[in-house]
Amino acid sequence: MYYEAYLLFFSYFNKIDEENYKMLFEEVIRKRGRVAPSFSELRYNTSLVLGNSHVSLGRPTRLPQNYKPVRGYHINPEIKPLPNDLQKLLDNAKNGLIFFSLGSNVKSKYMPENLKRNLLKVFAGLKQTVLWKFEENLSNLPSNVHIVQWAPQPSILAHPNCILFITHGGSLSLTEAVYFAKPIIGVPVLADQFTNVGMAINLGIGLKVDLSYDMADDLKVALGEALSSSSYTAKAKELSLIYHHRPATPAAELVHWVEHVVLTHGAPHLRSAALTTPWYQKVYLDLIAVILAVFYVLKFTISRLFGRKSTQKKHKVN
Numbered sequence: 001m002y003y004e005a006y007l008l009f010f011s012y013f014n015k016i017d018e019e020n021y022k023m024l025f026e027e028v029i030r031k032r033g034r035v036a037p038s039f040s041e042l043r044y045n046t047s048l049v050l051g052n053s054h055v056s057l058g059r060p061t062r063l064p065q066n067y068k069p070v071r072g073y074h075i076n077p078e079i080k081p082l083p084n085d086l087q088k089l090l091d092n093a094k095n096g097l098i099f100f101s102l103g104s105n106v107k108s109k110y111m112p113e114n115l116k117r118n119l120l121k122v123f124a125g126l127k128q129t130v131l132w133k134f135e136e137n138l139s140n141l142p143s144n145v146h147i148v149q150w151a152p153q154p155s156i157l158a159h160p161n162c163i164l165f166i167t168h169g170g171s172l173s174l175t176e177a178v179y180f181a182k183p184i185i186g187v188p189v190l191a192d193q194f195t196n197v198g199m200a201i202n203l204g205i206g207l208k209v210d211l212s213y214d215m216a217d218d219l220k221v222a223l224g225e226a227l228s229s230s231s232y233t234a235k236a237k238e239l240s241l242i243y244h245h246r247p248a249t250p251a252a253e254l255v256h257w258v259e260h261v262v263l264t265h266g267a268p269h270l271r272s273a274a275l276t277t278p279w280y281q282k283v284y285l286d287l288i289a290v291i292l293a294v295f296y297v298l299k300f301t302i303s304r305l306f307g308r309k310s311t312q313k314k315h316k317v318n
Contacts, residue, residue, distance in 0.1 A: 017039070018039040021039045021042070022039070044275050046066065046271075047066060047261045047266045047267050047268075047270075047271075048066050048068065048257055048258065048261045048267060048270070049066060049067045049068070050068055050070050050254055050257070050258075051063075051067055051068065051069050051070065051071070052069075052070070052071050052171060053069045053071050054069045054071040054072065054175075054243060054250075055069070055242065056178055056239045056240075056242040056243040057071065057174065057175065057178055057199065057203070057239070057243075058199070064270070064271065064272035064274075065270040065271075065272075066267060066270035066271055066272075068253060068254070068257050069250070070250040070251070070253055070254045071175055071250060072175045072176075072179055072243065072250045073249075073250040073251045073253075073254050074172060074175075075154060075175070075176060075179055076154070077249060079154060079155055079158045080152060080154075080155050081155070082152060082155045082156070082159070083152070086131075086148065086152070086155075086156065089129065089131065089146060090156070090159040090161045090162065091161070092129075093128070093129040093161045093162075094161075095127045095128045095129070096128045096129070096161055096162070096163035096164070097128060097129045097130070097131055097156075097159070097161050097162045097163065098123075098126070098128050098129070098130045098131070098162075098163065098164045098165075098166065098223075099131050099133075099151070099153075099156050099157065099162055099164070099165050099166065100130060100131065100132045100133065100166040101132075101133035101151055101153065101165075101166070101167060101168070101173075102133070102167075102168045102187065102189065103167070103168040103170050103173065105168075105189070105190070106168055106189050107135050108132065108133070108134045108135060109134060109135040109136045112213065114213075115213060115215060115216060116138070118216035118217075119215070119216050119219065120138070120140075120141065120142060120145060121216070122216050122219055122220045122223070123142060123144065123145045124142035124144065124145065125220075126144065126223065126227075127144075128144070128163070128164075128227070129144050129145075129146070130144060130145045130146070131146050131148060131151070131156065132145060132146070132147055132148070133148055133149070133150075133151045134147045134148070134149065135149055136149070153173070153176060154176055154179075154180070157176055157177065157179075157180040157182050158180050162180075162182060163182070163183075163227075163233070164182065164183055164184070164185065164223075164226055164227065165177050165182045165183070165184045165185075166184070166185045166187065166219075167184050167185070167186060167187070168186070168187055168188060168189050168193055169184075169186040169187070169188045169193040169194070169196040169197035169200070170192075170193060170196065171192060171196055174196045174197075174199075174200060177200075177205070177206075177236070178205070178236065178239050178240055178243050179240065179243060179244075180240070181233070181236045181237045181239075181240035182233075182236055183205050183206055183226060183232035183233050183235070183236045184197075184200055184205060184206035184207075185206060185207050185208075185209055185219070185222045185223070185226055186200055186201075186206055186207070186208050186209070187208075187209050187210075187211050187215070187219075188208070188211070189211055203235065203239060204231065204232065204235040205232055205235045205236045205239060206226075206232065207222045207225060207226055207232075208222075209222050
């Protein structure tokens with residue numbers, strides 16, 4: 001699978017990137033009176049990579065020193081206060097509050113009417129309070145279900161009475177769930193959301209429900225599992241500890257490393273030595289050549305040595 005992806009990148013995506021580079025950047029560079037470097041040269045002339053990743057939401061990987069993980073840089077450590085109505089709602093949610101949001105791209109109001117009503121029936125059967133980010137008013141709401149057209153998501157997740165997050169599984173939402181130690185039920189819709197929710201399942205902090213006409217029945221089962229088992233919350237707290245236990249906030253690290261690159265004129269000392277290593281050394285052809293040479297010398301020496309002894313024995317017999 002790795003080699004297939006590698007070939008796909010260099011045969012297709014790399015060509016597209018090169019065409020975009022020529023179209024968008026080469027002309028601008030020339031207008032400034034400079035010689036535009038080739039795309040292949042520019043690809044490996046990277047001073048710093050700020051990656052939207054962190055070991056708490058993935059696996060430890062080998063990366064060069066000029067790659068810095070800054071996942072969560074968008075989260076303000078100073079949580080903004082909730083509006084009065086939401087503050088009151090969360091404070092009074094003695095059995096806990098479930099926050100349901102499908103993000104900004106997917107509109108809950110476009111769900112089929114039958115699905116909306118079935119979801120409300122599921123929520124009505126819960127003892128917990130449900131806060132649903134919905135783009136318009138809904139009639140005949142159960143007493144424990146509340147609608148909000150705009151939701152200050154970090155502030156809601158930060159509240160101790162928020163116990164579960166039903167989310168589309170966007171990268172930023174998943175990061176906020178770990179930041180605030182909240183388990184999730186993922187309802188992925190597009191792009192990286194499927195991968196993100198799959199990661200949450202593997203990490204033990206969430207469950208998955210497919211977006212479908214029968215979603216309400218599947219969500220009811222997932223809610224029963226998530227609310228009855230403490231393992232999801234415990235794992236979310238564990239990952240949150242890993243996320244927060246770092247020398248500085250990701251936003252502070254981001255600023256630090258950008259300044260470091262500027263002050264050190266491109267930070268060449270952070271770049272991988274592989275960038276200047278000849279290709280035959282990368283694939284160990286030089287090492288293979290040495291091993292073959294040693295093997296050949298040993299073989300030649302042994303054959304000469306034992307061949308001479310065999311000849312001496314023949315002479316003695318004669």
